[in-house]
Amino acid sequence: MNTVTRPRILVVGAGFAGVECVRRLERRLSLDEADVILVTPVAYQLYLPLLPQVASGVLTPQSIAVSLRRSKKYRTRIIPGGAIGVDLGAKVCVIRTITDEIVNQPYDYIVLAPGSVTRTFDIPGLTDNAFGMKSLAEAAYVRDHVISQLDLADASHDAAERASRLQFVVVGGGYAGTETAACLQRLTHAAVKRYPRLDPGLIRWHLIDIAPKLMPELGDKLGRSAQDILRRRGIEISLGVSIAKAGPEEVTFTDGRVVPTRTLIWTAGVAASPLIATLGAETVRGRLSVTAEMTLPGHDGVFALGDAAAVPDMAKGKEDAVCPPTAQHAMRQGRRVADNVIATLRNQPLAPYEHRDLGLVVDLGGRDAVSKPLGIELHGLPAQVVARGYHWSALRTNVARTRVMTNWVLNAVAGDDFVRTGFQARKAVKLKDFEFTDSYLTPEQVRAHVEEARSKES
Numbered sequence: 489m490n491t492v493t494r495p496r497i498l499v500v501g502a503g504f505a506g507v508e509c510v511r512r513l514e515r516r517l518s519l520d521e522a523d524v525i526l527v528t529p530v531a532y533q534l535y536l537p538l539l540p541q542v543a544s545g546v547l548t549p550q551s552i553a554v555s556l557r558r559s560k561k562y563r564t565r566i567i568p569g570g571a572i573g574v575d576l577g578a579k580v581c582v583i584r585t586i587t588d589e590i591v592n593q594p595y596d597y598i599v600l601a602p603g604s605v606t607r608t609f610d611i612p613g614l615t616d617n618a619f620g621m622k623s624l625a626e627a628a629y630v631r632d633h634v635i636s637q638l639d640l641a642d643a644s645h646d647a648a649e650r651a652s653r654l655q656f657v658v659v660g661g662g663y664a665g666t667e668t669a670a671c672l673q674r675l676t677h678a679a680v681k682r683y684p685r686l687d688p689g690l691i692r693w694h695l696i697d698i699a700p701k702l703m704p705e706l707g708d709k710l711g712r713s714a715q716d717i718l719r720r721r722g723i724e725i726s727l728g729v730s731i732a733k734a735g736p737e738e739v740t741f742t743d744g745r746v747v748p749t750r751t752l753i754w755t756a757g758v759a760a761s762p763l764i765a766t767l768g769a770e771t772v773r774g775r776l777s778v779t780a781e782m783t784l785p786g787h788d789g790v791f792a793l794g795d796a797a798a799v800p801d802m803a804k805g806k807e808d809a810v811c812p813p814t815a816q817h818a819m820r821q822g823r824r825v826a827d828n829v830i831a832t833l834r835n836q837p838l839a840p841y842e843h844r845d846l847g848l849v850v851d852l853g854g855r856d857a858v859s860k861p862l863g864i865e866l867h868g869l870p871a872q873v874v875a876r877g878y879h880w881s882a883l884r885t886n887v888a889r890t891r892v893m894t895n896w897v898l899n900a901v902a903g904d905d906f907v908r909t910g911f912q913a914r915k916a917v918k919l920k921d922f923e924f925t926d927s928y929l930t931p932e933q934v935r936a937h938v939e940e941a942r943s944k945e946s
């Protein structure tokens with residue numbers, strides 16, 4: 489009897505890049521052309537640019553978690569878990585499922601889109617004492633934590649404790665850190681009115697960055713405009729400064745200042761997913777080095793994209809330019825990779841990825857925003873309309889768009905109730921606990937594991 493086996497396309501990661509790729513494969517491949525398998529630890533695609541709005545309570549967490557099972561037409565097999573290693577020679581991906589089982593998934597084509605993790609440095613106490621802003625759990629946790637600082641400060645009779653609970657430090661003057669500081673400052677500014685015994689003057693927000701400017705990609709004028717908005721709101725901005733040491737109750741800046749605080753939010757850049765290092769292949773600052781077609785040289789059937797890959801930026805016209813780690817690129821790369829996987833299957837030529845940056849939108853909460861769509865500099869309400877309009881239209885499903893719009897309207901009309909859900913664990917959960925960066929195997933462990941599984945089978 490003849491059994492016909494279809495080629496297996498394994499997509500790792502259900503983010504901007506992975507989901508766009510999977511949806512395109514589902515639409516363009518006939519059922520008998522290939523099986524599509526997706527490995528993802530969570531059952532949704534997270535719309536990361538709106539995370540600061542979840543942390544500040546403008547949006548509910550569910551509204552930016554876009555379902556992977558919305559339609560009956562979706563035919564991809566989903567493995568709930570995370571890839572912890574890839575053996576490129578054996579064409580096997582090692583997966584840790586959400587129940588902690590280790591399974592080997594063979595593939596014919598693999599699309600690596602596991603995104604990035606928060607980039608940390610060797611700063612004493614950082615990973616034990618800082619929060620990140622990279623996952624839904626972190627955003628929801630930070631919201632509860634910030635509200636709990638107001639509750640605890642209100643209940644305390646100790647002036648020093650009150651002062652430390654009411655100071656907040658955000659590190660990272662890119663769009664993620666700036667939006668996080670801006671949105672959370674609005675949260676505490678509004679919430680403190682419900683705590684008549686707390687002196688609003690004690691609430692202090694610090695935004696610091698080692699670079700000399702906030703969001704340099706915005707240009708001088710808009711960057712200054714964003715700084716002015718934040719300073720008017722009372723956020724203390726320190727540039728050319730980072731963290732020397734982080735403790736549970738205080739943070740030491742590199743300029744020697746010691747700030748009593750229980751809230752350190754670290755958003756100083758991203759690093760490619762640790763999965764990339766398990767391949768033992770060439771990288772560019774940790775991102776997998778791929779061609780403009782997003783293939784891995786020397787390895788048939790391997791594609792990589794999004795934050796995890798250094799995809800040449802053809803639109804820049806410079807030889808060593810790579811696409812920045814943004815959703816804008818990841819989504820478009822996802823579609824192009826799907827086309828290239830299909831072209832490979834059908835023995836057709838592949839096409840390079842090229843996209844000219846559409847600009848940047850930065851939502852500072854309320855009516856405050858700065859945006860630079862297609863090079864046009866906007867601030868205030870027009871910038872906010874562009875920022876929210878862009879994010880709204882980029883959400884993948886109509887249900888997600890409706891949830892987000894409803895939340896925005898409700899928040900604008902009724903404000904926030906500042907509810908602390910209590911889902912926050914008793915034990916403080918920090919950066920190191922959210923991103924599971926210690927789950928991955930070394931390249932040697934991956935090969936040994938695959939080898940062992942093979943010898944057991946034979």
Ligand SMILES: Cc1cc2nc3c(=O)[nH]c(=O)nc-3n(C[C@H](O)[C@H](O)[C@H](O)COP(=O)(O)OP(=O)(O)OC[C@H]3O[C@@H](n4cnc5c(N)ncnc54)[C@H](O)[C@@H]3O)c2cc1C
Nearest residue numbers: 501503504505536537570571603794795813814815816818
């Ligand atoms: C706060 C914040 C604000 C931002 N604002 C903007 C913005 O305004 N505009 C913009 O263009 N970009 C913005 N970005 C950047 C943008 O979100 C990323 O560039 C984009 O998400 C990258 O897409 P990706 O598909 O590569 O990774 P992600 O979207 O991060 O997706 C990766 C997926 O892989 C999964 N995964 C991770 N590890 C594994 C594994 N080992 N196995 C299986 N699955 C795995 C993850 O759960 C996730 O679902 C922002 C980012 C943050 C954090």
